[in-house]
Amino acid sequence: MTDPASLASEPLFGLPLAELWFGLLFFIFATFLFLDGFDFGVGALFATREDDDEREQLLAAIGPFWDGNEVWLVVFGGAMFAAFPAVYANLFSRHYLLMFAILGALIFRGLAPEMYEQRHDAAWQRWWGRAFIVGSLTAPFFLGMFTANWLLGATTIVTLPGLVVGLAVVALTVVDGVAFLRLKTRGDLREDLRTDGYRALAAYLVLIVVTLGYVYAAAPALRSSLFSAPVAALVLATLVLAGVYAAATLADRYYVAFGAAAGLVFALVGIVAGLMYPAIDRAGGLTVETAIVSTLPLNLMSIGAAVLLPLIFVYFAVLYSAFSGPIEAGESY
Amino acid sequence: MIDPVLGSRLQFALTTIVHIIFPVMSMGLAPFLVYFTWKDIRTGKPIYEQLRRFWTRIFAVSFVVGTVTGIVLEFEFGTNFAAFSTTAGELFGGPLALEGMMAFMLEATFLGIFVFGRDRVGDVLYMISAVAVGLGTWLSAVWILIANSWMQTPRGYELATENGQTIVHLVDPIAAYANPRFPWMFVHMQNAAVESVALFMAGLGAYFVFRHHVWGYSVENVGFWETTLKIGLVALLISAPLQVLHGDLYARHVFETQPQKFAAMEAVWETESYVPEYIVAFPTSLQDLLDPRAKDIFGIGIPGGASWLASGGDPQATIQGLNEFDGPQPPVAIVFWAFRIMVALGFWFVLLAVWGGYRWWRGELLEDDLLHKALMASTPLGILAVELGWIVTEVGRQPWVIQDVLRTSDGVSPGLTGAETTVTLAGFAVVYLGLLALYTYVVVRIIRAGPPEVDGPGVADPVETPASEVQVDD
Numbered sequence: 150m151t152d153p154a155s156l157a158s159e160p161l162f163g164l165p166l167a168e169l170w171f172g173l174l175f176f177i178f179a180t181f182l183f184l185d186g187f188d189f190g191v192g193a194l195f196a197t198r199e200d201d202d203e204r205e206q207l208l209a210a211i212g213p214f215w216d217g218n219e220v221w222l223v224v225f226g227g228a229m230f231a232a233f234p235a236v237y238a239n240l241f242s243r244h245y246l247l248m249f250a251i252l253g254a255l256i257f258r259g260l261a262p263e264m265y266e267q268r269h270d271a272a273w274q275r276w277w278g279r280a281f282i283v284g285s286l287t288a289p290f291f292l293g294m295f296t297a298n299w300l301l302g303a304t305t306i307v308t309l310p311g312l313v314v315g316l317a318v319v320a321l322t323v324v325d326g327v328a329f330l331r332l333k334t335r336g337d338l339r340e341d342l343r344t345d346g347y348r349a350l351a352a353y354l355v356l357i358v359v360t361l362g363y364v365y366a367a368a369p370a371l372r373s374s375l376f377s378a379p380v381a382a383l384v385l386a387t388l389v390l391a392g393v394y395a396a397a398t399l400a401d402r403y404y405v406a407f408g409a410a411a412g413l414v415f416a417l418v419g420i421v422a423g424l425m426y427p428a429i430d431r432a433g434g435l436t437v438e439t440a441i442v443s444t445l446p447l448n449l450m451s452i453g454a455a456v457l458l459p460l461i462f463v464y465f466a467v468l469y470s471a472f473s474g475p476i477e478a479g480e481s482y
Numbered sequence: 483m484i485d486p487v488l489g490s491r492l493q494f495a496l497t498t499i500v501h502i503i504f505p506v507m508s509m510g511l512a513p514f515l516v517y518f519t520w521k522d523i524r525t526g527k528p529i530y531e532q533l534r535r536f537w538t539r540i541f542a543v544s545f546v547v548g549t550v551t552g553i554v555l556e557f558e559f560g561t562n563f564a565a566f567s568t569t570a571g572e573l574f575g576g577p578l579a580l581e582g583m584m585a586f587m588l589e590a591t592f593l594g595i596f597v598f599g600r601d602r603v604g605d606v607l608y609m610i611s612a613v614a615v616g617l618g619t620w621l622s623a624v625w626i627l628i629a630n631s632w633m634q635t636p637r638g639y640e641l642a643t644e645n646g647q648t649i650v651h652l653v654d655p656i657a658a659y660a661n662p663r664f665p666w667m668f669v670h671m672q673n674a675a676v677e678s679v680a681l682f683m684a685g686l687g688a689y690f691v692f693r694h695h696v697w698g699y700s701v702e703n704v705g706f707w708e709t710t711l712k713i714g715l716v717a718l719l720i721s722a723p724l725q726v727l728h729g730d731l732y733a734r735h736v737f738e739t740q741p742q743k744f745a746a747m748e749a750v751w752e753t754e755s756y757v758p759e760y761i762v763a764f765p766t767s768l769q770d771l772l773d774p775r776a777k778d779i780f781g782i783g784i785p786g787g788a789s790w791l792a793s794g795g796d797p798q799a800t801i802q803g804l805n806e807f808d809g810p811q812p813p814v815a816i817v818f819w820a821f822r823i824m825v826a827l828g829f830w831f832v833l834l835a836v837w838g839g840y841r842w843w844r845g846e847l848l849e850d851d852l853l854h855k856a857l858m859a860s861t862p863l864g865i866l867a868v869e870l871g872w873i874v875t876e877v878g879r880q881p882w883v884i885q886d887v888l889r890t891s892d893g894v895s896p897g898l899t900g901a902e903t904t905v906t907l908a909g910f911a912v913v914y915l916g917l918l919a920l921y922t923y924v925v926v927r928i929i930r931a932g933p934p935e936v937d938g939p940g941v942a943d944p945v946e947t948p949a950s951e952v953q954v955d956d
Contacts, residue, residue, distance in 0.1 A: 213594030220590045226556045227579030234571020241560030242895035249906045252554045259550040446572045446652045457583040464591040471603050
């Protein structure tokens with residue numbers, strides 16, 4: 150701990166805190182997209198299952214986890230507000246209607262499983278099942294649109310790359326959801342899911358190639374970043390991880406496939422961060438250095454995050470180990 | 483099309499008014515759930531397992547609806563109040579981030595174990611989960627109220643102008659976050675949450691006890707509902723008097739730190755001493771009914787009462803009138819009435835607690851009584867009092883979003899259009915009112931289903947079967 154008086158003038162230990170928070174912000178976003186991503190994927194796969202028992206298994210798989218997973222989005226919003234308040238203000242007010250579309254989708258996605266289990270008659274479950282599916286598909290789609298617009302500095306909500314990235318993120322959450330469900334299920338369901346995973350992975354790779362092609366062709370400002378070492382390495386990593394995912398899924402190496410799915414999500418978010426830096430809000434003309442808060446609050450937040458983030462991983466470890474392995478018969482949402 | 487400023491204010495008001503119900507339920511239930519879990523693990527008595535499982539179901543639904551409505555609030559600062567977010571982000575963003583990392587994470591992860599994990603984890607980890615969930619809900623209030631109290635009595639900052647925008651810089655974190663308002667708000671809020679849940683429990687218990695013992699219907703698990711009624715009454719006996727005493731001191735603190743809000747609470751226009759405390763007050767002319775500047779009020783007042791309240795015992799004390807403050811005034815009629823009804827409810831809850839306690843002491847708690855009806859009617863009134871309290875707090879400090887620093891109208895996102903605001907306001911009105919209806923529906927279903935069946939001898943049967951008991955299928 151440095152001298153308390155210096156908290157107001159010098160960054161802690163002379164660290165490049167603005168860049169660290171830029172990285173941390175995307176790390177939190179990636180963690181959210183990976184963790185809540187498999188919840189979204191489970192919602193999308195819910196649409197492909199007709200059997201009541203299988204549907205119950207899908208809901209039981211995410212039951213104990215989704216709340217904690219979704220909190221990462223709250224932490225992302227809070228971290229952005231605390232570290233880059235101008236970006237928080239510009240970005241969310243510029244994407245006004247899109248933000249509310251995301252929030253609306255999350256409302257239905259969050260509410261639906263709880264409601265689905267409240268009554269066991271067909272009409273009620275049909276409608277909440279639909280709400281679950283629609284919320285689970287639209288939330289990642291809109292999040293993808295938002296991210297693409299953020300990266301490219303778009304000032305309109307509906308853009309072509311936004312739509313493509315939206316679909317790519319939906320496909321990625323299905324890849325993620327399959328990997329998670331293959332850890333949590335048994336028997337026929339587990340076997341059937343394999344095909345869903347391959348298809349979603351193929352769709353994701355095609356959509357990502359289209360997106361990168363678009364960036365190369367139509368976003369000259371980002372073209373040089375595309376060939377920077379970190380971004381190029383992450384693109385390459387995506388291809389390798391896709392191979393690992395496919396092979397591990399074929400060989401029933403469930404944890405390896407799940408890890409590869411996580412890697413794919415982190416690689417995608419890493420590509421976005423790499424393309425964006427040093428800007429953090431292109432349309433608003435803000436860079437990481439201009440948007441960061443002053444030294445005192447930044448130092449305080451850094452101390453807070455350094456203490457709390459490891460603790461949060463302990464909570465998650467406790468939660469996920471308490472509910473590890475395939476769901477048992479009789480476990481329900 | 484609605485004006486973006488008005489629309490943003492209405493939208494934020496609507497989303498907070500609906501949202502607050504769910505955290506009140508979860509914060510209020512948290513200590514009860516910790517207690518039930520502890521007793522369940524220690525004694526193994528079926529009644530505690532029933533209490534734990536029944537109230538956990540209500541807690542879980544409250545938490546889910548609270549989560550989905552609360553995420554919206556966090557992002558509304560960015561979408562609708564971007565100018566506020568830019569200006570105050572340095573002081574305001576930190577507490578929100580810490581709420582997410584410190585409180586919400588703790589609550590949400592351990593809730594998974596608490597709701598789904600009784601058969602998966604041992605007693606120790608299960609008990610830790612109950613405490614962690616409860617601690618999480620309360621810590622959440624700590625950070626939200628640190629942020630809110632800073633807006634009420636801002637300290638520890640400096641103003642600077644950057645790129646033509648006023649920016650609030652943090653200079654003294656202790657002054658900013660260990661804010662004079664914070665302890666007042668926190669105690670008042672947490673006690674209000676416990677009191678609200680106590681009223682909810684007592685009212686619910688009274689309903690089934692009344693049906694069984696007075697109307698003579700055969701109610702299943704009547705022992706469970708008797709226990710619920712008693713637990714609610716005990717909690718009410720502790721929380722209701724505390725709330726009134728604390729509220730009195732809190733009002734004095736408001737007078738000292740936010741005189742404009744205090745004047746609005748009392749509708750005092752001209753600076754005066756020996757100001758009466760109006761129990762009720764109306765304008766003498768109907769045209770003035772909605773005019774907050776109406777001066778010709780007819781009312782019944784306690785002479786010197788408001789001065790006494792403001793100063794802590796001096797009926798001659800001077801109260802600054804609203805006319806002394808420059809610029810727009812808060813909507814006085816709303817603040818005045820919200821404050822009065824809240825205070826009246828606070829006294830009513832004390833009366834209920836004493837009344838119930840007295841009947842219980844006399845051994846008459848289960849008998850035909852007006853008390854049961856009064857408790858039933860009061861089931862949702864704790865939450866109503868919380869809403870009114872927040873209306874006094876938030877409407878009373880208008881036109882300021884940060885007291886004396888930034889006006890609410892200057893905090894709205896600059897690029898926002900009337901069309902955008904109208905669309906989202908209409909959307910949220912439908913979704914939030916729908917959520918409220920759905921929540922009510924689900925809670926009523928949980929109540930109808932009653933406590934779960936548990937292994938063991940079941941709950942104690944009522945001491946004696948009432949003579950009037952008639953077997954009626956319901």
